[in-house]
Amino acid sequence: MGSDDLFKKRKARASNALARQQQQRAQSPRCLIVCEGSKTEPHYLAELREVRGIPHSWVNIKPSEGSSPDRVVQTAEKLYAEDAQMGDSFDQVFCVFDRDAHPTFSAALQRARELAAGGKPFNAITSTPCFEFWFLLHFGYSDAPFAKAGNKSVGDVVVSQFKTKAGLAQYGKAQRGLAALLQGKLATAAKHANKLRQSAAKTLKQDPQIHANPWTNVDELVQYIEGLKHCPTYQGD
Structure with a gap:
């Protein structure tokens, strides 16, 4: 076989491989998650991705370049723009941050909404007071407001309640394994979160999310990740 024929066959194989990759990408979702926290949120979401067998390339979890809500959205904007320049934009972008006592919370939420209104796939995933409240909803419904107590911040109060649950007395921000531990209660937590939002929407004249x-x-993000198992190219459990 001549060198020209060999070259043509190699070129054809490479072209076919590229075509397969492009077809697979067209059928596969790809999202970006930027987290305010460096441990609790990324650990939980990464473990949820693993529990469901979702490819890493489908769910990209990145830390924020700064711990305030506005920096979360700024980081997400930067990463989204960089990805778009490569010619393959993320299908969805999730900015995960807490209300807590952050002065930039409202501005960050508004910015995420502006980006969404402008046609970019941005979503603000927020928790008041903190991400651990999502964990609490796995154990029961509550709409009782949280507040500082003595030397405990409002976030510490939520964590203290979570640590009263069976098997979670030693809970810490760096704890792993929560996604698997709470998996059986996931539907319950989602139901409670949705009920809480509906109640807030009925009783508050001002923006409930603020x-x-x-x-x-958080249930909206969790359900998005869970829903990826229905993608045609999914090969998990």
């Missing part, structure tokens, strides 16, 4: 205490829509 003013409700407590609040979370």
